[in-house]
Amino acid sequence: MSVVQDVSTFAGSVRDCFTDAGDSQSLVQDRVDAAVRSEALPVPKYERSDLARRNLAAYSVAGPERAGDWRALAEPFIGADDGHPLLVIADGHVVLTRGLEGLSGQGVVFTSLRGAVREHADLTRSLGTVVPSDDRLLALNAALWRDGAFVFVPKGVRMERPLQLVHVTTTAGHGTFPRNLIVAEADSQVTFLDAYASAGDLPDELCVAVTEVTVGRGARVKAGTVQDFSRSVTSVAVRRAAVDAAGEMDWVTGETGDGFGIVEFGSELDGEGGRSSAHAIAIGTGRAHLDLTARMVHAGRHTTSDISARGVMQDRANAVYRGLTVIKKDAHDANGSQTEKLLMLSPKSRAVAIPMLLIDENDVKCGHAASVGQINPDQLFYLMSRGVSERAAKRMIVWGFIDPVLAELPIDAVRTAMEKVVERKLA
Amino acid sequence: MSIPELKISGLRVAVDHKEILRGVDLAVRGGEIHAVMGPNGTGKSTLASTLMGHPKYEVTAGEASLDGEDLFAMGVDERALKGLFLAMQYPSEVSGVSNANFMRIALNARRGEGNEVPVLKFHRELKEKMKSLSIDETFAERYLNEGFSGGEKKRNEILQMTVLRPRIAILDEIDSGLDIDALRIVADGVNGLRGPEFGALIITHYQRLLEYIHPDFVHVMMQGRIVRSGGRELVEQLEARGYDWLKEELGIADETVGAGA
Ligand SMILES: Nc1ncnc2c1ncn2[C@@H]1O[C@H](COP(=O)(O)OP(=O)(O)OP(=O)(O)O)[C@@H](O)[C@H]1O
Ligand SMILES: [Mg+2]
Numbered sequence: 128m129s130v131v132q133d134v135s136t137f138a139g140s141v142r143d144c145f146t147d148a149g150d151s152q153s154l155v156q157d158r159v160d161a162a163v164r165s166e167a168l169p170v171p172k173y174e175r176s177d178l179a180r181r182n183l184a185a186y187s188v189a190g191p192e193r194a195g196d197w198r199a200l201a202e203p204f205i206g207a208d209d210g211h212p213l214l215v216i217a218d219g220h221v222v223l224t225r226g227l228e229g230l231s232g233q234g235v236v237f238t239s240l241r242g243a244v245r246e247h248a249d250l251t252r253s254l255g256t257v258v259p260s261d262d263r264l265l266a267l268n269a270a271l272w273r274d275g276a277f278v279f280v281p282k283g284v285r286m287e288r289p290l291q292l293v294h295v296t297t298t299a300g301h302g303t304f305p306r307n308l309i310v311a312e313a314d315s316q317v318t319f320l321d322a323y324a325s326a327g328d329l330p331d332e333l334c335v336a337v338t339e340v341t342v343g344r345g346a347r348v349k350a351g352t353v354q355d356f357s358r359s360v361t362s363v364a365v366r367r368a369a370v371d372a373a374g375e376m377d378w379v380t381g382e383t384g385d386g387f388g389i390v391e392f393g394s395e396l397d398g399e400g401g402r403s404s405a406h407a408i409a410i411g412t413g414r415a416h417l418d419l420t421a422r423m424v425h426a427g428r429h430t431t432s433d434i435s436a437r438g439v440m441q442d443r444a445n446a447v448y449r450g451l452t453v454i455k456k457d458a459h460d461a462n463g464s465q466t467e468k469l470l471m472l473s474p475k476s477r478a479v480a481i482p483m484l485l486i487d488e489n490d491v492k493c494g495h496a497a498s499v500g501q502i503n504p505d506q507l508f509y510l511m512s513r514g515v516s517e518r519a520a521k522r523m524i525v526w527g528f529i530d531p532v533l534a535e536l537p538i539d540a541v542r543t544a545m546e547k548v549v550e551r552k553l554a
Numbered sequence: 555m556s557i558p559e560l561k562i563s564g565l566r567v568a569v570d571h572k573e574i575l576r577g578v579d580l581a582v583r584g585g586e587i588h589a590v591m592g593p594n595g596t597g598k599s600t601l602a603s604t605l606m607g608h609p610k611y612e613v614t615a616g617e618a619s620l621d622g623e624d625l626f627a628m629g630v631d632e633r634a635l636k637g638l639f640l641a642m643q644y645p646s647e648v649s650g651v652s653n654a655n656f657m658r659i660a661l662n663a664r665r666g667e668g669n670e671v672p673v674l675k676f677h678r679e680l681k682e683k684m685k686s687l688s689i690d691e692t693f694a695e696r697y698l699n700e701g702f703s704g705g706e707k708k709r710n711e712i713l714q715m716t717v718l719r720p721r722i723a724i725l726d727e728i729d730s731g732l733d734i735d736a737l738r739i740v741a742d743g744v745n746g747l748r749g750p751e752f753g754a755l756i757i758t759h760y761q762r763l764l765e766y767i768h769p770d771f772v773h774v775m776m777q778g779r780i781v782r783s784g785g786r787e788l789v790e791q792l793e794a795r796g797y798d799w800l801k802e803e804l805g806i807a808d809e810t811v812g813a814g815a
Contacts, residue, residue, distance in 0.1 A: 515631060515634075
């Protein structure tokens with residue numbers, strides 16, 4: 128069905144660009160629809176994070192023609208030798224794959240999403256259903272997503288080794304639009320790791336990233352994300368899972384960039400007995416602005432969620448942490464807890480924690496704790512009274528502060544990478 | 555190694571603009587054990603924390619020196635590196651750093667760069683010390699004081715002291731919360747350090763600790779001052795008669811800091 132529509136210049140150029148690039152007709156149509164919507168929809172509003180002041184035009188319809196020099200950026204995130212399946216995308220192009228083929232024996236698919244839509248149309252049907260295009264930037268991603276990872280784990284298959292995506296941006300002005308889709312069928316199990324980094328000296332760049340996960344009945348998915356974007360990047364990342372009955376979804380996120388970043392992540396616990404956790408660590412340096420929302424929506428009965436977020440702000444960095452636990456009517460015996468803790472290391476850093484509980488049901492358990500503060504002077508005194516320097520003592524306290532969340536990072540290599548970044552940022 | 559000397563003269567200290575110490579004079583030399591007693595709220599912990607350098611305490615007059623060097627010109631860590639140690643009344647909990655690692659880092663800071671203790675040797679010696687203080691081995695890997703009971707924290711303070719081997723140690727109510735066996739064990743830990751290169755200032759409310767650690771000098775604090783000094787016999791007098799006779803003798807109605815100003 129190729130009806131030529133009368134669309135805007137923008138939508139028209141989206142159609143031309145992705146048709147030339149070889150996307151299927153139906154995918155091109157979805158992109159065009161999204162492009163049209165993006166022009167009509169408002170820019171999302173985040174209280175305390177004013178996107179209107181950022182350069183949201185720092186992108187183009189066509190991506191970079193080829194990948195730039197990606198190795199130095201990507202390598203710190205790649206686990207050295209454990210040989211887990213790996214996909215590296217640079218500037219929208221797949222530049223390296225490792226160990227993907229060996230998966231097909233079990234029926235597991237781990238490939239670029241672009242390729243998957245072409246080759247596994249039946250498996251990618253949930254694309255766009257978990258994170259609908261309901262604001263301008265999400266619609267923009269739906270229109271322009273260049274590539275990302277697709278993971279499919281069939282019923283009952285338990286993947287032991289993690290699957291990893293490393294995504295880097297080496298050149299600016301085109302926009303960075305990653306999109307991932309993870310489909311875990313009933314009783315399956317998988318760990319997905321993704322890391323995003325950008326070159327340090329980029330001019331303005333807009334990044335909109337989307338991850339969608341469907342967790343089947345009794346399935347278990349862990350997703351661990353590390354983002355380290357540079358100063359002039361404006362990034363908005365939305366990661367959501369739809370969790371079926373008795374499914375489990377564990378999120379971990381580490382944000383270390385010094386740009387302007389908004390992250391929203393969490394799960395919709397639709398089925399009975401679903402469980403989800405969300406752990407986050409952010410280290411803000413320079414003039415970083417980090418806006419982080421962990422969002423758990425309980426619709427099913429006996430569902431459980433746990434949010435635990437830590438942030439360390441230094442220099443003039445600014446953090447807004449929101450924990451949002453929504454319990455819908457009839458979600459009997461739902462149990463949601465959340466903790467947000469922020470540490471400010473310098474007098475010019477700023478942080479605010481906003482726990483939110485929206486509860487429409489009586490039979491629930493909810494708990495929350497939020498704190499924003501400086502290093503406890505008694506702790507510092509205690510450590511220094513044993514001869515440890517102020518600097519070393521502060522580092523111990525900061526490490527102790529983030530350790531409970533860092534320990535949750537599901538793969539050693541990524542945890543080590545994260546530790547290195549933290550080490551560098553705290554230097 | 556020389557014989558350490560901590561000298562305090564005319565020390566006045568304020569917290570939040572409220573004067574707490576109002577002229578303290580005291581000298582502790584290597585080989586000496588000083589006991590400081592006194593009712594609640596009379597400034598004993600204030601003295602201890604000020605000497606170690608807690609930022610909350612403001613020295614408004616007087617001076618203190620360690621081996622002739624101005625104590626108040628040094629940072630907290632410097633004081634420790636020069637051999638001062640404070641076992642705190644309320645030790646802090648710090649998560650993320652294990653007890654053993656922390657002690658190793660502290661010991662190495664004390665020993666200086668290039669003179670670090672070999673890791674295996676450290677752990678072997680730590681294990682022995684923990685054993686002699688009846689501290690379970692698992693406490694080495696637990697986070698620093700996190701979730702320790704009151705008595706466990708106190709024992710851990712003494713463990714740190716025996717690892718760091720300070721020259722002058724201030725022990726602030728190290729006996730509170732200890733059961734009778736632990737009291738003896740902790741006292742043994744302190745006695746093991748006794749010698750010409752070690753001096754101690756022991757703050758306590760109870761005679762019992764001083765039965766195990768014999769003090770050479772005993773001081774009584776009231777209203778932010780040392781109001782009486784003597785030998786061991788003073789402990790017995792206090793134990794037998796309480797503080798009232800002393801207050802009467804001195805004409806003090808209210809012994810706490812705020813009073814009698
Ligand atoms: N921030 C503060 N503001 C006002 N008063 C304070 C402050 N901190 C301590 N004080 C007071 O200083 C006095 C001395 O306290 P300190 O802890 O030195 O007493 P102490 O002799 O160690 O008592 P205890 O035997 O109960 O441990 C107390 O009256 C206490 O309330
Ligand atoms: Mg006290």
